[in-house]
Amino acid sequence: MERRIRVIHYLNQFFAGVGGEEKAGLPMEIRAGALGPGRKLQAELGPEGEIVATLLCGDNAFAEQPEGCLARALELIGPYKPDLLVAGPAFGAGRYGLACGQLCQHVQDHLGIPALTAMHPENPGVELYRARVYIVATGPAATAMEPALRGMARLARKLVTGVPLGSPEVEGYLPRGIRRNEFAAEPAGVRAVHLLLRKLRGDPYESEVPLPSFERVTPAPPLRDLQQAAVALVTEAGVVPRGNPDRLEARRATKWLRYSLHGLRDLTGEQFECVHGGFDGHFVNQDPDRVVPLDVLRELEAEGRIGAVHEILYVTVGAGAPLANARRFGQEIAAELRKAGVQAAILTGT
């Protein structure tokens, strides 16, 4: 780079040297040059970078009025024409970490410049922002300041040049939960043989795909009175009116749909078809009740065993659905069902 990278550094009230918890209400402001640990960060950046200004804000001020603080931050930063925003390091401080993550994401989105922050892996800011913001891993407290600043400076230089980054381990940032394709030296089958041999020998080994940690969903309490309950049918089997009038996709569905069950005692292959691209649907086409059991529910309704069958069938296709979409569909459908007074739903999957 011919000229120095222009860096804005974000600090909370404590690290900026304004004060402790009693100053956590400090409004967003900006001061020229580097402050506090920013001076050491400047030393790490060397001649390649210049911290042209330090943005500072009290942790409570940010937590209470994030939109206002973000807007103010953009106003204050703009005139400095920065190339990069660096926030923190926040170590284990939760409010500070959240503020750093949110500020970085906002600046990336609105100013189009790269941003990075740094915090301890267990900081709540990591979970919320790791997918969108580069976060350098630090120790839990300010005693880990020096390695944190070194890691931040190293990543800063790379981010500004726009060179594609290497793996998180190599570049020193927390894995963002993003998968990127590359070509290995050996075929997968060969790698699997050698991975197994390491495991059998008791040597350290590493999976190429990490095991997930899924959130635990607390089940709803049991129905108190099934005979009074409105029960809805929801399906990912892609059962739609013949002709697929709303063009539900066979895989990677972008939507969920509502179809009226009013006056229907069961679903027939004349009226409905299965567009799901992940299994052989011809048994469903013969009789869609096989995956959406309206016929049986109507019987239970007639017998008074359930209160009522909800009038609307909710449909999507689950095949190849990104988790984020599936989660959103579920939340949206559930919100409608609740609003309609439905107490239970039968969800069929394939």
Add this chain to the structure above:
Amino acid sequence: MELELGSFIVREVALGETTRLQDGRLSIAPDEIRALVADSPELRGMTVDVAQPGESTRIAHILDGIEPRCKVSGPGSIFPGLLGPPVTVGSGRTHQLDGVAVLTTATIPGASDGLGVKEALVDMAGPAAPYSPFSRLRNVVLQFDLREGLSIIEATAAVRLAGLKVAAYLAGVTREYRPDRLERFVLPPASSALPRVAYLCQVMTEGDIHTTYLYGLNVEGMLPTLLHPNEFMDGALVAGDYHIAAMRVATYQFQNNSVVHELCRLHGRALDFRGVILARNMWWAPGAKQRSAEFSAKLARQIGAEGVVITMQNGGHAVSDLMLACQSCERAGLKTAIVLFEMADADGSDWSLVDVAPEADAMVSTGNMDAVITLPPVDRVLGGTTLLDFNQYEGGGDAHLGGAFTTALRRIYCATTPGGDGRLRARAA
């Protein structure tokens, strides 16, 4: 069981007056090839073309890729059960044309209830080339013209058999010659100090259209069974999967299975290769899935394994079957390493797998098949004219195959093959 694999290194392939191999140059006479399938009533015609690495050529509507091989001695025929009676193969001598593949292409009519034949592409040059192993081979591309009114099953069966016949015929020109390279495949007793490893190969079968053939038998009813690695090399396994291209295992890849070859290579030195368990996946009911997983683990123990490498094919339920097998093996005291592809959405941000077991702590990735790539225009297209889409889920459908278009890796033939023969993988970023 001892097999000698005699390889003939082919440096050039061209159409010519006769079909022969001379000084590494394979000449192919289209009329001779066409005569092989003349008695097949389903096929109205067949063209023969050659596509070499580096050419601006796109091959589309691919059904299978097959390596030319033939038996020159020993029991049985190549592709037993299909080109000859189902006599046990894997011994004697087999000839192989190294560097050549037969690719069968056709526009298969219609789709059947969501499981139709999917697009499968190979680019011989350009950004998409590295994603398919066939871009590095000299491909003999067969384009089939099908009779009207065939069902998908009839059409694919006719094309499948024709491709195998051509592959065997091409290898057959080497029958009297001495190979460039001769490799012996035999598994003598190994030291008891070596770790004992088995290979669990899960193959797909789903519905009427997509399946795998073992000695010509559709594996759909099959409980896990035992195979000798040499049987792979003589074409005991033939692909009948025409579903999403990236997650297919081509017949070529059964013939050249990388796990089989690596385990054979290391046998007696770094490990004791105890054998192969073949299992179908995509069982449709929980009890059936569990039965198959348990049988696989039981067979692995019965052949004396301590560790099992597991590969799979296709996706969705196939991932559940993989995880169940991993779990059954680990709970039976067998250590596992498993191979699978990922679906992490186009930007890589989604969770990769449709199912997972806590025991799956040693996974090998064959890449994210949702990643998107833009293919440039090409000078020549073989196999079709219009990009196949299915029910608007892929996008780009009806694009002209010779032009530029964007597609997920899903359409690139064997791009993320979970049988283990590709070098693509995904990593954290």
